[in-house]
Amino acid sequence: xxxxxxxxxxxxxxxxxxxxxxxxxxxxxxxxxxxxxxxxxxxxxxxxxxxxxxxxxxxxxxxxxxxxxxxxxxxxxxxxxxxxxxxxxxxxxxxxxxxxxxxxxxxxxxxxxxxxxxxxxxxxxxxxxxxxxxxxxxxxxxxxxxxxxxxxxxxxxxxxxxxxxxxxxxxxxxxxxxxxxxxxxxxxxxxxxxxxxxxxxxxxxxxxxxxxxxxxxxxxxxxxxxxxxxxxxxxxxxxxxxxxxxxxxxxxxxxxxxxxxxxxxxxxxxxxxxxxxxxxxxxxxxxxxxxxxxxxxxxxxxxxxxxxxxxxxxxxxxxxxxxxxxxxxxxxxxxxxxxxxxxxxxxxxxxxxxxxxxxxxxxxxxxxxxxxxxxxxxxxxxxxxxxxxxxxxxxxxxxxxxxxxxxxxxxxxxxxxxxxxxxxxxxxxxxxxxxxxxxxxxxxxxxxxxxxxxxxxxxxxx
Numbered sequence: 170x171x172x173x174x175x176x177x178x179x180x181x182x183x184x185x186x187x188x189x190x191x192x193x194x195x196x197x198x199x200x201x202x203x204x205x206x207x208x209x210x211x212x213x214x215x216x217x218x219x220x221x222x223x224x225x226x227x228x229x230x231x232x233x234x235x236x237x238x239x240x241x242x243x244x245x246x247x248x249x250x251x252x253x254x255x256x257x258x259x260x261x262x263x264x265x266x267x268x269x270x271x272x273x274x275x276x277x278x279x280x281x282x283x284x285x286x287x288x289x290x291x292x293x294x295x296x297x298x299x300x301x302x303x304x305x306x307x308x309x310x311x312x313x314x315x316x317x318x319x320x321x322x323x324x325x326x327x328x329x330x331x332x333x334x335x336x337x338x339x340x341x342x343x344x345x346x347x348x349x350x351x352x353x354x355x356x357x358x359x360x361x362x363x364x365x366x367x368x369x370x371x372x373x374x375x376x377x378x379x380x381x382x383x384x385x386x387x388x389x390x391x392x393x394x395x396x397x398x399x400x401x402x403x404x405x406x407x408x409x410x411x412x413x414x415x416x417x418x419x420x421x422x423x424x425x426x427x428x429x430x431x432x433x434x435x436x437x438x439x440x441x442x443x444x445x446x447x448x449x450x451x452x453x454x455x456x457x458x459x460x461x462x463x464x465x466x467x468x469x470x471x472x473x474x475x476x477x478x479x480x481x482x483x484x485x486x487x488x489x490x491x492x493x494x495x496x497x498x499x500x501x502x503x504x505x506x507x508x509x510x511x512x513x514x515x516x517x518x519x520x521x522x523x524x525x526x527x528x529x530x531x532x533x534x535x536x537x538x539x540x541x542x543x544x545x546x547x548x549x550x551x552x553x554x555x556x557x558x559x560x561x562x563x564x565x566x567x568x569x570x571x572x573x574x575x576x577x578x579x580x581x582x583x584x585x586x587x588x589x590x591x592x593x594x595x596x597x598x599x600x601x602x603x604x605x606x607x608x609x610x611x612x613x614x615x616x617x618x619x620x621x622x623x624x625x626x627x628x629x630x631x
Contacts, residue, residue, distance in 0.1 A: 330446035331590035346448035366406035417604035471501035
């Protein structure tokens with residue numbers, strides 16, 4: 170009996186605890202419901218909302234996002250997203266750690282003729298401190314426009330721009346180059362475009378997507394308005410700009426790491442309309458281009474080849490001349506020979522149509538004595554044929570099977586692919602220039618040729 174009473178008492182106490190717990194739970198639910206009903210935003214949520222709002226306002230007022238360009242306020246959606254995600258972080262491919270010597274910039278700017286007043290300056294790839302220095306250096310300019318552009322995707326590599334093979338007949342798919350984001354073109358015409366270029370110390374510094382992208386963008390800004398008005402470009406870089414885009418004939422002045430150009434805008438527009446690499450056909454087969462210039466102007470164009478060190482290719486050069494004439498071309502034929510080519514062979518070359526010019530050989534300083542490539546830097550003499558505006562070089566052992574005069578419409582340096590990202594120097598379009606010849610000669614000791622010959626060297630330069 171006592172045990173039953175004790176069991177009953179225990180049951181009552183347990184039941185009482187359950188009732189108390191139920192009351193507490195209901196009270197908590199009521200409190201939670203009341204809080205939700207009458208106070209939807211507790212203090213913590215207000216704090217979080219304030220932080221997010223402040224962050225967004227800071228983001229909008231950031232110099233990296235707020236375009237200082239007075240004439241172009243819009244920012245592309247991708248650029249906006251990139252800045253939102255990455256903040257002020259920059260793509261390391263585009264960064265140049267070169268310390269600018271402002272006295273060098275001031276020296277080259279003085280070379281700009283006084284009648285070409287600099288009213289608007291476009292600045293590309295400079296940091297905020299450098300932009301402020303530009304403003305102090307050029308106070309007479311009314312506008313300092315900070316040019317904005319997105320970075321190229323990481324999957325855009327030199328190999329994708331210069332693929333080893335494309336479908337030249339376009340039977341399966343149309344060859345297409347990867348896209349490089351466009352710079353935001355200013356609505357106001359600029360008189361000077363300044364850009365800071367990266368230059369890595371690696372052996373392939375010239376095969377740099379970011380460096381190419383910046384130079385193409387600078388060229389696009391310079392040529393963005395119609396007409397051939399005076400526009401100058403300033404490049405701040407340890408390595409020289411692309412010589413087949415900014416030719417040494419357009420070089421006004423150089424001081425240390427600062428280069429000043431005044432390009433021919435009509436020629437520059439033609440160049441930037443071409444594909445950026447060998448990923449597309451620059452001139453699809455079957456394109457309708459006039460073979461002959463009927464303007465009545467004297468054509469300063471010629472086919473050229475070169476013989477040096479031996480007579481082995483004399484017969485090949487004679488056959489090459491005949492094939493050019495049989496293709497219907499009437500352009501001059503010019504052959505460069507050294508003293509190793511005797512009078513007998515020279516007469517044979519002349520009888521086949523070649524205009525023979527004697528040159529002094531150029532030794533490859535990195536070649537071994539009597540090696541096959543010891544004198545093949547003699548090909549650089551082609552750039553000294555300055556009585557011609559443009560020449561097509563063909564190796565002496567080639568035959569021309571159909572008229573290729575249309576190549577005279579192409580800029581320097583246009584050539585066929587050889588292997589991967591490299592071009593073959595056996596057929597090239599060249600624009601002779603003594604300053605380009607000097608550029609080639611100035612770097613023979615410090616630029617390595619991948620194959621030890623002229624082809625590897627020219628691939629590094631161009």
